[in-house]
Amino acid sequence: TLEILYEKAALLHKYPELYVKGNFIVGFPFETDEQMEDTFRVAREVQFDQAATSIYSPLVGTDALSYSKDTENTDIEFSDDNFGKTLIDRFNNQDFYDKVYVNNLRTNFTENANYKGRNLKRALKDFLRIINTNCPDHAVATYCVSKIYETLKDEDNQKKYSGRFDDIVRNSEQWR
Numbered sequence: 001t002l003e004i005l006y007e008k009a010a011l012l013h014k015y016p017e018l019y020v021k022g023n024f025i026v027g028f029p030f031e032t033d034e035q036m037e038d039t040f041r042v043a044r045e046v047q048f049d050q051a052a053t054s055i056y057s058p059l060v061g062t063d064a065l066s067y068s069k070d071t072e073n074t075d076i077e078f079s080d081d082n083f084g085k086t087l088i089d090r091f092n093n094q095d096f097y098d099k100v101y102v103n104n105l106r107t108n109f110t111e112n113a114n115y116k117g118r119n120l121k122r123a124l125k126d127f128l129r130i131i132n133t134n135c136p137d138h139a140v141a142t143y144c145v146s147k148i149y150e151t152l153k154d155e156d157n158q159k160k161y162s163g164r165f166d167d168i169v170r171n172s173e174q175w176r
Helices: 002-013 033-045 063-072 094-110 114-118 120-134 139-151 155-171
Strands: 021-026 050-055 076-078 084-086
Touching (some): 094 139, 114 120, 139 155
Parallel strands (some): 021 050
């Protein structure tokens, strides 16, 4: 239940040496817009170190796959590893994917508890890992790194990442 989730999150926060990741799913065939927004809100409120919000995708051989087919009368596309993907009309549009992506950015970057002051060094380490290993042109991670260095009064690194952020935005249609 949500009550238990909030209780356990509060307990975990008593042990700052623990690194806690949460996984949330949106896009169920029966889910309302309000329920989806509640999931985004909860992901932010529990203040895990990292929280991934993923899009519902039924697996072959599960009740979820049958439920989706029976409920939505949609086709299921399967990848080579047999993961199914529903083509639910309501979610089969770029606006839905953008909403999930933007909420992941909010949860993991701009509204991340570590970034907002709980543990700046942990946030810095997380954001630099993203930039250095996964996505060197991640504008939000780069911006947040520049702001952390500003707070830490590390002017050289603040200028470096602020300039890098400006370059990313200037050269990337996606981030503009």
